[in-house]
Amino acid sequence: EIVQKAIADLKHKNRYPTNLWCTLEEELKSVFNQFEHKNEFESYVELASGHINDTYLIKTDEKPYYVLQRINDGVFKDVPGLINNKISISDHIKDKLSHLPKETLNRRVLSFVKTKTGDKFYKADTNSYWNMTIFIDDSVTFETINNEKVAYEGGKLFGEFLQLTNDFNVSNLIEVIPRFHDMSFRYSQFEDALETASEKRLNKSKPYLTMVENYRAEMHILQSLKESGAIKSRVTHNDTKISNALFDLNNEGLCVIDTDTVMSGIVHYDFGDAIRTICNTATEDETNLDLVAFNKTYYKAYKRGFLEKVESSLSPLEIIYLPLGAKTIIFIMALRFLTDYLNGDVYYKTKYPDHNFDRAKNQFKLLQSFSEKIVQLERESV
Ligand code: GN1
Ligand code: MG
Numbered sequence: 001e002i003v004q005k006a007i008a009d010l011k012h013k014n015r016y017p018t019n020l021w022c023t024l025e026e027e028l029k030s031v032f033n034q035f036e037h038k039n040e041f042e043s044y045v046e047l048a049s050g051h052i053n054d055t056y057l058i059k060t061d062e063k064p065y066y067v068l069q070r071i072n073d074g075v076f077k078d079v080p081g082l083i084n085n086k087i088s089i090s091d092h093i094k095d096k097l098s099h100l101p102k103e104t105l106n107r108r109v110l111s112f113v114k115t116k117t118g119d120k121f122y123k124a125d126t127n128s129y130w131n132m133t134i135f136i137d138d139s140v141t142f143e144t145i146n147n148e149k150v151a152y153e154g155g156k157l158f159g160e161f162l163q164l165t166n167d168f169n170v171s172n173l174i175e176v177i178p179r180f181h182d183m184s185f186r187y188s189q190f191e192d193a194l195e196t197a198s199e200k201r202l203n204k205s206k207p208y209l210t211m212v213e214n215y216r217a218e219m220h221i222l223q224s225l226k227e228s229g230a231i232k233s234r235v236t237h238n239d240t241k242i243s244n245a246l247f248d249l250n251n252e253g254l255c256v257i258d259t260d261t262v263m264s265g266i267v268h269y270d271f272g273d274a275i276r277t278i279c280n281t282a283t284e285d286e287t288n289l290d291l292v293a294f295n296k297t298y299y300k301a302y303k304r305g306f307l308e309k310v311e312s313s314l315s316p317l318e319i320i321y322l323p324l325g326a327k328t329i330i331f332i333m334a335l336r337f338l339t340d341y342l343n344g345d346v347y348y349k350t351k352y353p354d355h356n357f358d359r360a361k362n363q364f365k366l367l368q369s370f371s372e373k374i375v376q377l378e379r380e381s382v
Pocket of ligand 1: 052258
């Protein structure tokens with residue numbers, strides 16, 4: 001009973017061992033061997049950049065290597081549905097790119113590995129869900145950008161993802177997290193958190209409450225356009241931070257990864273989340289706010305690449321509102337980090353007590369810098 005309670009607590013906090021009776025390495029090896037492959041497990045490296053799932057690079061005696069991932073079923077309520085989404089999108093992209101030579105194609109889209117029993121995922125008896133993809137060799141990811149080419153290539157990559165999935169019937173995808181980028185929902189979660197927060201966390205958050213309130217109307221514009229049908233919903237990635245793009249060793253875009261949140265949405269948030277991360281001169285975890293600012297050069301380069309690939313399937317209204325997409329996504333991240341801080345860190349993985357608060361401050365600083373620069377920037381580019 002004590003163990004069950006400890007696991008329940010840890011699970012709630014989003015940090016729980018799945019199997020208490022063996023080492024992580026033993027667990028990974030045994031899960032890896034549930035999947036169809038011809039390789040020997042040699043070692044693993046945690047890929048720790050995500051805030052939700054647990055992701056590991058599995059090194060084997062012979063290439064290819066693999067990426068084994070435990071899906072957080074506290075956050076994702078329908079894991080089989082989520083995995084179906086990811087696989088059908090990969091299959092669709094493979095079809096669209098089938099003119100490419102096989103080796104090139106395999107570097108441009110994720111390949112999922114089935115289990116030995118032919119299933120798309122493995123559910124361990126500890127109730128955790130695992131899925132596996134083939135690791136794309138000779139590739140790099142970026143947490144921050146230090147050259148314009150990566151910004152441009154990132155734009156092309158995320159733009160192309162939208163273009164390639166434009167003809168996919170979006171009603172075939174489940175809504176992985178209902179109301180994921182829905183502003184009213186995020187405001188109401190924030191308001192609930194204010195009610196239950198500890199006095200200490202509430203007091204620390206106070207300086208930001210007026211700002212959150214002042215942004216309310218502007219931050220609902222895109223949602224209204226979506227709800228009225230003026231902006232159409234289509235397949236979107238919904239988590240286009242730049243670390244979810246793979247590049248080759250010459251900084252050319254290869255493949256969009258982390259397709260967990262692929263579902264129906266509007267293009268603005270995909271445009272925006274990449275901007276949020278490409279144009280931040282620091283990472284979202286940076287605590288020295290003097291280092292956090294909005295980089296205009298990368299904005300232009302990213303937008304150019306993005307439009308090059310997807311402009312033909314966008315309406316003039318969609319294009320006009322792209323910059324607001326960036327502003328809205330920076331704001332919604334600030335709000336979500338602040339909400340999780342008020343809730344006592346139950347959603348995102350954190351490394352120290354004020355981690356979520358620091359992330360929120362970082363995003364508010366970026367929002368301020370973005371707001372100062374964007375009007376001039378968009379004028380220059382007309
Ligand atoms: C989470 O786990 P990760 O890092 O892929 C979050 C995104 C946030 C991101 C902030 C399902 O993504 O929405 O933008 O953290 N994913 C979910 O870095 O909430
Ligand atoms: Mg993600």
